[in-house]
Amino acid sequence: MSLLDRIRARFDRNKVTLQLDEIQALILRARPEPYVGIHAMLHITDAAGGRALLGELAPHIPSAANWTDDLDAWVGVAISHAGLQALGLPQTMLDTFPIAFRDGMAARAAALRDTGENAPEGWEDAFTDRKCHIALTIYAADDAALAIAKDKAFAALDAAHGVVLVGTHEFGADEHAENPFGFRDSISQPTVRGAGVAPQPGQEDAIAPGEFILGEDSETGAPVAMPEPAILAKNGSYVVLRKYDSRVGAFNDFLKSKTTDPDEQHRLAAKMFGRWRSGAPLSLTPDHDDPALGADPARNNDFDFAGDERGLICPHAAHTRRMNPRGSELSIMTDQNIHRVIRRSSTFGPRWTPDVTSADDTPDARGLFFIFISARAYDTIEFLQQEWINRGNFIDLGTERDPIVGLHPEPGRFTIPADPARKRIDGVTTFNQLRGGEYLFMPSLPALQWIAAAGWQA
Incomplete structure (x- = not known):
């Protein structure tokens, strides 16, 4: 039984209380196993051109409502604070986002304990100087499906005015879904209350949806603080993206x-x-x-x-x-x-073997994109880096x-x-x-359309 089939068996549409049709599928949908994909980092030099590209991409981004369908590939889009600025959002709206998001990951290096060999000075160019405005991710079940999805997305990018591709990285893993060290990855995922999926044996009770989805009640009984206006924030979430070379x-x-x-x-x-x-x-x-x-x-x-x-x-x-x-x-x-946190990490490079030695540890040879999603993403990653990790x-x-x-x-x-x-x-x-990363905001599907249409000007 495939991973998707196993999740389908635990899904009951009658227990759905979230607005799944507004939430990007990448937030609540498990990746396939095996999987392939690509991360693309985009930089906006013209606000209107960037918004037009979002408008072209939005119809290709599936919602969490159809996650039980057989999708060969799907797209996810997240935007940095610098990206929202470049898209033309008014400063009054930008100022309602969390301080850490406004700072960006590189500026939070001290809080993240990103020093020494992990310091921003050694990061890849795509993640320096607030270049990463839009992170575009495509997951696919196989190479053929990925090629079709890439052609559509990159055709839209090629036709866009004022958007520059500053970095790409393909990734993938076989049916064992191993990380670079040969261990099966992303086994333990939280169950989100209201998404219609029952917890697996041994899991804690489903966690309040507001821990992951903006506008919903959190574990405290109330939503976490949300950017304004509501159309921009509701049913979105925050994303932490960190790229690592694995030695x-x-x-x-x-x-x-x-x-x-x-x-x-x-x-x-x-x-x-x-x-x-x-x-x-x-x-x-x-x-x-x-x-x-x-x-x-x-x-x-x-x-x-x-x-x-x-x-x-x-x-x-x-x-x-x-x-x-x-x-x-x-x-x-x-x-x-x-x-x-909801983890959507992706592995790149050859599969692990015991004969690999330190002489093989060249830049970009093997590694992973550590990606997680949470309504408290920035507080969480900084807590984890300060206390549980370092x-x-x-x-x-x-x-x-x-x-x-x-x-x-x-x-x-x-x-x-x-x-x-x-x-x-x-x-x-x-x-x-660490080779780079960024703090990102993953808007709802209506919010993406609202940004694309410059809805704040209405």
Whole structure:
């Protein structure tokens, strides 16, 4: 059964309370497996030309209402603050957006802990000087479908006046949907209340839609602050886009430096991620991988960490446990539901193999676009970067950083609880180097048409 078929089986249209026909499909629709696609970064030099391009693209952007249809490809569009400026939105409207969005990602480097090798000074050109005005994403089921969708989108771009293509990157993964390090990716996604999809076994209750969709009630019982006017903001959301080069060879070399046994290398990698490469969680199969479990969506999220308080099964410092504590007792308390995000990450480069070495870690060889969607996106990413990724205080590990996505200015360590004494694995380096990114706003479909028509002039 395909991923889409599995989601269809949990969908009940009678339980839909959201205005799905106004929400871009990319927000609530899972990508296909396997998938291919392209990210394109556009820069606007003429407001009217940029608005005309949005008007041409809008009919090709599916809504979340038809996500159960068989779509071979679909488009998503998000706009930066600099992009909204370039499109001609009045300053009074621009000033109603969150401060972090107005600043842009590069200007928030200190809050994001994007220093050293992750600093904006080393980013790719498309993400410097507020160049990225529109991020256009196409997901497709196969190369043929992608080619058709690309031809339509780029024909509109070629015909547009005052819009410049400043960067593109194709991506894709096979039916295993692996990240660059060979681990099944994007397994755990929150269920959005009112979208009509029932939670999977082991998931928390569906999360309030206002955590993801502007204008809906959040976990606090009220909507989060929304830009004005309502036509611009309602049923939109915010997007964090961060492009990483993955140092797969350095990761392989690190594992080999700790043990010459391939099985033990695999086990250490699983401890660092919190799951085996198949996606099977350590909490359900501590001693060995179980590919059948990893591939079963009815079981691979049916766990929490309540019975593993000491982290003897899944270390507290493991990447997946940091990013989704699942009921763990944290030293620094936080509402975990408020920090849940919808992930739409995309992988690029060859599939992982154990023979890749650090000599193969050339720029743009392998990596991922870390993309997530949330009505609190900027507060969330800055919290995650400051606390859960680049510190360890919340799990009583001091300065210990995330072993997979943390920035390590100097070689760090990874702690594995054990009896009689915990193990400390030294030599962890930066395995994912940031190459650029931006804070984006994903408008509703009516809002895109309103922007295209310069509705504020009416």
